[in-house]
Amino acid sequence: MKKLLVDVHSHIYTARLVSLLRSRSVNPRIHRESSDGTEKLAILPQEVAGGRTVGPQYWDVRNKVSFMQRHAIDVSIVSLANPWLDWMDAKQAVTSARECNADLEEYCHQATQLFEDAKGSSIQPERRMRAFGILPLAEGVEVDEVVKCLDAIKAAPSLCGAILGSRGLGRGLDDPRLEPVWEKAAELGLVLFLHPHYGLGSDASQPDGLWGQQDNGHVLPLALGFPFETAAATTRLILAGVFDRHPQLRLLVAHSGGALPILSSRLASCVAHDPHVCNRLEHDPRYYLGKLYYDAVAYGPEELEGVAKIIGRAQRYGPRAASADVKLGIARMHFGTDHPFFPPTRHDGTVITDDQTEIWRSVSENVEAIDSVSSWSDADKHAVLGLNAVSLFGL
Template sequence: MSPSTRATVADVQLLSGPTVDVHTHVYLPSYIDYLRSRKEVPRIFRAESGEDRLVILPGEDKDSSTAKGRPIGKEYYDVDTKLEFMDVHKIDASVISLANPWLDFMDPSTASPLAAQINSDLQSICAKDYGDDGAKKVLYGLGCLPTTSVEGSVKALEHLAEMDRMRGVLMGTYGKGKGLDDPEFEPVFAKAEELGLPIFIHPHYGIPSEMYGDMPNGHVMSLALGFPFETTISITRIILAGVLDRYPKLKLILAHSGGVAPYLVGRLDSCVKHDRHISQRLKKPPSEVSPIYLKSLYYDAVSYNPAPLRSLCDLVGSDRVMFGTDNPFFPPLEGISGRWESVDTNYGAIAGLENVDWMKGVKGTNAARILDLHV
């Protein structure tokens, strides 16, 4: 593709190689049943209209613009609907995972058996054949962990490693309650590194809601700002705690293109360099925090804009970035059928990379290599 030719969404979809969606969610029946049984957020309730409503974000039940949650239709739980979505958007393989909230708000006695059930169900779904040879769709899974129990999480990782369609785990930023830099949580990282299972880190809690002010702004502040800053804080804490020094082969994938961490690299490097306590704690030179640590991570390409995606690829290497849709969230306003603008916006971000090899990699070959997918 010549420099004078601007790539389009259609151009990206026509590139050789598979299209792989690494960021796509599902609410499995066992989890839906559990959320229906709750009276507090997170929960699913039956509205007066007769439809099921999902209320999951902190404070969402108190914000007048979102207090009734969001309708939960078949796009949240129906595999056939997921396959139709893949077909419409020319996606060859999806790596599906539980949607937030994860199990870090549960007592371990509840979380451990529920995680085992969800992971088993996910394996069964992904193990089936979908479509014929001419239009075959492939599903893999990222399991969940009962993170409030370190022992339970280690056992869950061991079970996931035995499942042929599972390719890692997706979890939030709270760990067992104190964050992912909690020393008590480190056996989970050690086991994931030992088993070669990637961990996809995804936000849910955002930042303290009082930072958003009194104006009712719906989901905008929490999703557009709270989520990426939560991810950024979490991965920075992991780096500063030396977790990546102790587990150099650990594969961590960051949601939403790494939050804002990739765009604060200079400030992060400078602050670490000028903080003697932190700089002496890390094994790498202070000036190498971004070049060494951030380049050892993996990222989805859910950025919705070519400029930040190009910046991310320039910083960490395009071979560490993977396409995602965040389905079933951000659907078309008129319904779930047809093409989703949110998906095409992410395809458009890939088109904006302009480099054909970069586009092919982000579209799918990177994911196939990183997650060992047969597509």
């Protein structure tokens, strides 16, 4: 029997955001390369080679539907790609969040129409595209605006949570001003999808930054900087006691928790040995990893297996000191693709822009990673590929 495939990690830019990015002369922006006429998306202040080549796969719903059909994805939960609204002023962020959420709702409706004629999924057309909404998280925004936006997202039929970066209102996610956001999200049962953007790297303590002077393309900020950022943001949330105060908060962490799972016993030891923190939390830090949700975008079976075990041991550190149970870890992991990033490439690494027929390695790697975890049963794999998402998002 075909396993249900739900993609919880799939990005788009709305048409309105694309226009906005095209109109800008500083990053983030979309600009046309004079050399070959391709459009490039430049995100960070310093960008490698002017940014990454972009095309309709970043904004056209037909392209997303075709991609889903081609890879037998039953349901996608799309989210805006970084850097979201981080760069906007407060007023624009509030307006843009409202517009984006309306556009995302419309995007899901358009997808329904396209799926009407499509075959290959047991899921009804109107249930195959869902979206994370966007919150007006930018410097200067009043937290009340963020809370109101959560209510609006809850009322929108196709939106089932919200994506957010690590910067919050400008001071990170351990900013006490965000308390009403966690409270409201927990109350509404909305899933918050924590995703990296900055990718670090320009570390002032090192003369050449963390990534040095060699030309390694986007590899270091993407492969390492992204999961470092996620690990730091999640750890700061834990240390701020957010999960003690809001145990019902549903936080989905990108890229299988980034670097945090493998460092969580080290974190516990550092916390236990530090007078500034050792008596602050109700539980050992490892306990809180069992409160999180994870995508399964880790590209390898050993990574997934390890992360599930680390999540599954959380209750060893809980109030009842129960035994570790890897099943609890498996139940919190969710297939994702990171589409349309990591597009297929030619042998020389250049992007294949006519991608309407290609099977994406970045997708098949993540499916195979789940399918080849040697210690997981068929039911476990079924769960991670789709059933866990059905349950988490009430699809």
